[in-house]
Amino acid sequence: xxxxxxxxxxxxSPGMHALARAIAAVVPVAVVAPEHERSATxxxxxxxxxxxxxxxxxxxxxxPTWATNGTPADCVVLGVLDLLLERPEVVVSGINVGPNMGGxxxxxxxxxxxxxxxxxxxxxxxxxxxxxxxxxxxxAAEVAVRLVEIVRRHGLPPDTLLNVNVPNLPRSQVxxxxxxxxxxxxxxxxxxxxxxPRGRTYYWLGGEREPAPDVEGTxxxxxxxxxxxxxxIQMNMTAxxxxxxxxxxxxxxxx
Numbered sequence: 001x002x003x004x005x006x007x008x009x010x011x012x013s014p015g016m017h018a019l020a021r022a023i024a025a026v027v028p029v030a031v032v033a034p035e036h037e038r039s040a041t042x043x044x045x046x047x048x049x050x051x052x053x054x055x056x057x058x059x060x061x062x063x064p065t066w067a068t069n070g071t072p073a074d075c076v077v078l079g080v081l082d083l084l085l086e087r088p089e090v091v092v093s094g095i096n097v098g099p100n101m102g103g104x105x106x107x108x109x110x111x112x113x114x115x116x117x118x119x120x121x122x123x124x125x126x127x128x129x130x131x132x133x134x135x136x137x138x139x140a141a142e143v144a145v146r147l148v149e150i151v152r153r154h155g156l157p158p159d160t161l162l163n164v165n166v167p168n169l170p171r172s173q174v175x176x177x178x179x180x181x182x183x184x185x186x187x188x189x190x191x192x193x194x195x196x197p198r199g200r201t202y203y204w205l206g207g208e209r210e211p212a213p214d215v216e217g218t219x220x221x222x223x224x225x226x227x228x229x230x231x232x233i234q235m236n237m238t239a240x241x242x243x244x245x246x247x248x249x250x251x252x253x254x255x
Contacts, residue, residue, distance in 0.1 A: 099165050
């Protein structure tokens with residue numbers, strides 16, 4: 001059986017290359033990744049232009065590899081429904097440079113690649129390194145291999161994926177692996193309004209992390225403690241605690 005690897009940093013990403021080399025040493029892999037960076041695309045899929053997949057190579061990895069003009073979610077669909085000779089046993093997305101915690105999950109192309117795998121009924125894992133600059137991939141790749149082995153043996157519940165965040169530390173300084181819950185990390189949105197040389201308005205969207213305490217047991221807390229955070233994410237986003245109250249509020253609504 002094959003592990004399908006994708007990412008949002010593109011086919012040339014050293015993080016994905018490290019991931020592919022590590023997993024390929026244990027189980028056959030196939031790679032379908034965007035031809036260039038598609039960070040912060042969320043769970044976008046391509047409906048308004050043709051998708052193309054061209055053969056590519058990854059140094060040190062003897063595996064079927066394609067680069068596409070699609071998003072990470074597109075890559076998983078293309079791989080599962082056409083490019084691979086058999087249905088993959090696991091989907092792994094990453095290794096992303098930069099954390100994907102808290103509110104990041106709604107924006108992240110890395111997490112969305114794993115989400116698409118989960119939607120298609122395949123156990124899936126998203127892997128990120130909490131690095132803002134020079135990223136270390138050795139620990140993240142090792143963690144990914146261990147989790148692939150666990151998921152192959154035990155599976156995951158339907159519509160569930162694992163979101164993994166690894167501190168950007170040497171192996172000797174990593175303090176373990178923790179099962180965590182999604183934290184509350186958010187971004188303060190910034191809109192930079194400018195004018196081009198012809199006087200026309202254009203914008204740069206950006207943002208920075210909102211200062212907030214890291215609550216014990218959350219993904220961001222674990223990473224701050226020097227631990228690998230592994231968070232189970234479910235696709236059903238219903239706010240169960242609100243259903244009963246909402247039902248009472250809607251009881252007398254008549255149309």
